[in-house]
Amino acid sequence: MADKQWHQRAAALQPDGRAFIGGERVWASSGQRFDNHSPIDARLLGQVARCDAADVDAAVAAARAAFEDRRWAGQAPAARKRILIKFADLIVQHTEELALLETLDMGKPIQYSLSVDLPSVANCIRWYGEAIDKVYDEIAPTAEHSLALITREPVGVVAAIVPWNYPLIITGWKIAPALAAGNSVVLKPSEKSPLSALRLAELALQAGIPPGVFNVVPGYGNEAGAALALHMDVDCIGFTGSTRVGKQILQMAGQSNLKRAWAELGGKSANIVCADCPDLDKAVEAAIGAIYFNQGESCNAPSRLFVEESIKEAFLEKALALVPRFAPGDPLDEATVMGAIVDATQMNSVMGYIDQGKRAGARLLAGGAAARVDSGGYYIAPTLFDQVDSGMTIAREEIFGPVLSVLGFTDLKEAVRQANATPYGLQAGLWTADLSKAVQTARALRAGTVHVNQYDSDDITVPFGGYKQSGNGRDKSLHAFDKYTELKTTWIQIG
Numbered sequence: 001m002a003d004k005q006w007h008q009r010a011a012a013l014q015p016d017g018r019a020f021i022g023g024e025r026v027w028a029s030s031g032q033r034f035d036n037h038s039p040i041d042a043r044l045l046g047q048v049a050r051c052d053a054a055d056v057d058a059a060v061a062a063a064r065a066a067f068e069d070r071r072w073a074g075q076a077p078a079a080r081k082r083i084l085i086k087f088a089d090l091i092v093q094h095t096e097e098l099a100l101l102e103t104l105d106m107g108k109p110i111q112y113s114l115s116v117d118l119p120s121v122a123n124c125i126r127w128y129g130e131a132i133d134k135v136y137d138e139i140a141p142t143a144e145h146s147l148a149l150i151t152r153e154p155v156g157v158v159a160a161i162v163p164w165n166y167p168l169i170i171t172g173w174k175i176a177p178a179l180a181a182g183n184s185v186v187l188k189p190s191e192k193s194p195l196s197a198l199r200l201a202e203l204a205l206q207a208g209i210p211p212g213v214f215n216v217v218p219g220y221g222n223e224a225g226a227a228l229a230l231h232m233d234v235d236c237i238g239f240t241g242s243t244r245v246g247k248q249i250l251q252m253a254g255q256s257n258l259k260r261a262w263a264e265l266g267g268k269s270a271n272i273v274c275a276d277c278p279d280l281d282k283a284v285e286a287a288i289g290a291i292y293f294n295q296g297e298s299c300n301a302p303s304r305l306f307v308e309e310s311i312k313e314a315f316l317e318k319a320l321a322l323v324p325r326f327a328p329g330d331p332l333d334e335a336t337v338m339g340a341i342v343d344a345t346q347m348n349s350v351m352g353y354i355d356q357g358k359r360a361g362a363r364l365l366a367g368g369a370a371a372r373v374d375s376g377g378y379y380i381a382p383t384l385f386d387q388v389d390s391g392m393t394i395a396r397e398e399i400f401g402p403v404l405s406v407l408g409f410t411d412l413k414e415a416v417r418q419a420n421a422t423p424y425g426l427q428a429g430l431w432t433a434d435l436s437k438a439v440q441t442a443r444a445l446r447a448g449t450v451h452v453n454q455y456d457s458d459d460i461t462v463p464f465g466g467y468k469q470s471g472n473g474r475d476k477s478l479h480a481f482d483k484y485t486e487l488k489t490t491w492i493q494i495g
């Protein structure tokens with residue numbers, strides 16, 4: 001589609017910001033709304049329901065009623081499968097509409113909303129739909145006079161609280177396994193990107209997911225989010241967001257009904273390039289592509305790049321030649337590869353880190369400034385610091401923006417020690433042609449995922465999650481069912 005048409009469609013759009021509770025679109029019972037602006041140019045997209053504890057009560061009650069009468073949980077897995085596949089098909093049919101909402105709401109380039117986010121969420125929902133009638137329960141090898149059945153049951157009402165960086169993809173990671181397993185769900189999207197999830201709920205209903213099974217309550221974290229985390233009738237919470245809020249979620253779960261609490265949190269991933277890297281060009285492409293993709297707003301972005309000193313100069317020369325490719329552009333232009341930062345708060349936070357890097361004495365080799373300032377939106381030039389020290393704030397804290405810190409090393413063991421010297425443990429990368437070195441180092445890196453000689457592999461079949469303060473549990477793959485099911489043992493006496 002021509003770029004002009006994206007602009008025309010954007011101008012004609014009137015997004016529906018009402019909540020989705022019990023199968024219906026409703027405003028918050030208080031009547032409260034908040035303005036939703038696009039980071040592309042700060043235009044007002046519309047108003048969104050500001051749900052609070054009363055709306056959360058209504059959504060949880062709808063979800064509970066749906067769970068108790070088994071309108072969804074009681075359907076055969078094969079029936080849930082058919083509906084989830086239809087849901088995925090509807091997402092595919094509405095790709096352009098959903099992609100436009102995603103891009104307008106959080107600023108990512110339309111080409112990636114179309115080619116990455118939408119196919120990914122549709123595939124996720126299809127995959128868990130396909131999986132659910134292929135998952136068997138167990139019989140334990142007990143004595144002859146007894147039968148011990150080990151079965152999985154849905155936990156009940158699942159709350160999902162998600163961030164703004166991949167609004168649909170992360171929503172999919174939560175709702176697909178939860179719904180496939182037979183749970184009812186109440187989703188709270190980020191206040192910065194609520195629109196696509198609200199539309200998704202309408203498509204779920206259209207696909208045949210019964211009313212009350214999938215509800216969406218937009219609103220602020222300390223209002224709708226906290227009300228969900230504290231709710232006495234929510235059985236499980238699947239959270240993705242910052243480590244700071246993740247800690248609060250776990251506290252709220254303990255403070256209320258000890259709901260199962262799963263947290264996918266922040267990261268400060270290290271990418272280590274050894275001098276025997278088998279393909280330096282590929283390593284450069286991967287390092288640069290992965291830090292600047294999605295404006296650097298990726299939990300697993302390899303924001304700390306450790307390069308062996310003997311190849312650092314050559315590496316940086318190649319890297320700096322690539323950086324201009326990521327100059328921010330109009331997100332509605334299909335050629336754009338880097339879009340807008342999600343809002344002014346995030347923009348100021350990233351710019352603050354850039355200033356800290358400069359003040360601390362890191363060598364700024366690219367970017368370091370705002371871009372497209374005349375647009376009215378929020379853009380930052382892809383930024384690269386060399387001569388970063390592990391003690392600097394830019395090397396320690398999650399920036400969540402297009403900022404790469406390069407650190408040199410001469411001793412791999414010391415690089416691994418520094419890579420692990422962080423509260424986070426989401427992902428890590430390693431480039432070497434030496435197989436033994438690769439395996440030993442991958443074992444030593446304290447991260448949920450280690451990439452060797454690539455950084456961008458991703459598949460719904462593979463678990464995603466972190467060590468340490470990057471969270472607990474795993475999204476994606478069959479392991480995600482562990483989060484949204486209870487394991488029941490039934491002992492049966494025989495004879």
Ligand code: NAD
Nearest residue numbers: 162163164189190221225226241242245264265266267299
């Ligand atoms: P955030 O923690 O500020 O917000 C996440 C969600 O929690 C939002 O919906 C927000 O409204 C809600 N929230 C905020 N305060 C709350 C409270 N007191 N009670 C309940 N809910 C509350 O995070 P963000 O800025 O939206 O997202 C960026 C963060 O998410 C980064 O740290 C990033 O690394 C992380 N992230 C992690 C993963 C992963 O899989 N590990 C994936 C994507 C993003």
